[in-house]
Amino acid sequence: MPIIAPSLLSANFLHLQDECTMLNESEADWFHLDVMDGRFVPNISFGMPIIQQIRKATTKICDVHLMIVEPEKYAEAFKATGADILTVHLEACTHLHRNIQQIKSLGMQAGVAINPHTRVELLQDVLQNIDLVCMMSVNPGFGGQQFIPQTIQKIIALRKMIAEKNLHVKIEIDGGVTLENAREIIEAGADVLVAGNTIFGSSNPKETIAKLKSL
Numbered sequence: 001m002p003i004i005a006p007s008l009l010s011a012n013f014l015h016l017q018d019e020c021t022m023l024n025e026s027e028a029d030w031f032h033l034d035v036m037d038g039r040f041v042p043n044i045s046f047g048m049p050i051i052q053q054i055r056k057a058t059t060k061i062c063d064v065h066l067m068i069v070e071p072e073k074y075a076e077a078f079k080a081t082g083a084d085i086l087t088v089h090l091e092a093c094t095h096l097h098r099n100i101q102q103i104k105s106l107g108m109q110a111g112v113a114i115n116p117h118t119r120v121e122l123l124q125d126v127l128q129n130i131d132l133v134c135m136m137s138v139n140p141g142f143g144g145q146q147f148i149p150q151t152i153q154k155i156i157a158l159r160k161m162i163a164e165k166n167l168h169v170k171i172e173i174d175g176g177v178t179l180e181n182a183r184e185i186i187e188a189g190a191d192v193l194v195a196g197n198t199i200f201g202s203s204n205p206k207e208t209i210a211k212l213k214s215l
């Protein structure tokens with residue numbers, strides 16, 4: 001069964017407590033928290049204060065996706081918010097291996113995110129050091145975009161790389177996941193489905209989460 005990670009980017013920020021309660025009662029596994037800096041991506045979302053509050057509102061895993069430049073400056077601060085998984089973008093890290101070491105030494109699980117144009121082969125030399133690959137299936141920055149179809153081939157290729165190395169790295173798919181395409185994504189080899197618009201834009205988010213989970 002896939003791990004379901006609702007993206008709170010699409011939640012109602014005026015009613016975050018209610019949104020957290022709904023997710024707590026649902027079959028969602030992780031809370032996916034998208035941090036944007038207006039530099040790495042053309043949008044600004046939220047940062048530490050919000051994550052700190054969300055952390056108090058759930059015992060589920062907080063999966064923090066940093067879409068920011070110079071993530072090494074903030075890794076400790078995100079650890080302090082209670083993040084369980086900290087994901088940095090390959091494209092934003094000149095010293096990716098060092099960034100991963102820093103996250104692990106702080107006691108968090110380390111994720112590496114790759115943009116749609118980034119080849120999975122570039123992960124070869126860090127795959128053994130990380131817990132998660134966040135494969136972007138849209139260009140990062142906004143919720144509610146269309147799934148980029150080439151992602152399916154990338155998932156298959158990455159799954160093969162992970163199997164060949166005998167690793168247990170999770171593949172997370174982020175962007176444009178819907179009830180219609182989720183099965184194909186899982187069959188290609190994904191472990192974690194991030195979904196924002198599909199969940200929070202539906203009339204019954206809990207039921208939508210249950211449907212994604214049962215695929």
Ligand code: DX5
Binds near residue numbers: 009032141174
């Ligand atoms: C996009 C974010 C995603 C986004 C997904 O930059 O990383 O997590 O919230 O939203 P949907 O599921 O609506 O495409």
Ligand code: ZN
Binds near residue numbers: 007032
């Ligand atoms: Zn994300």
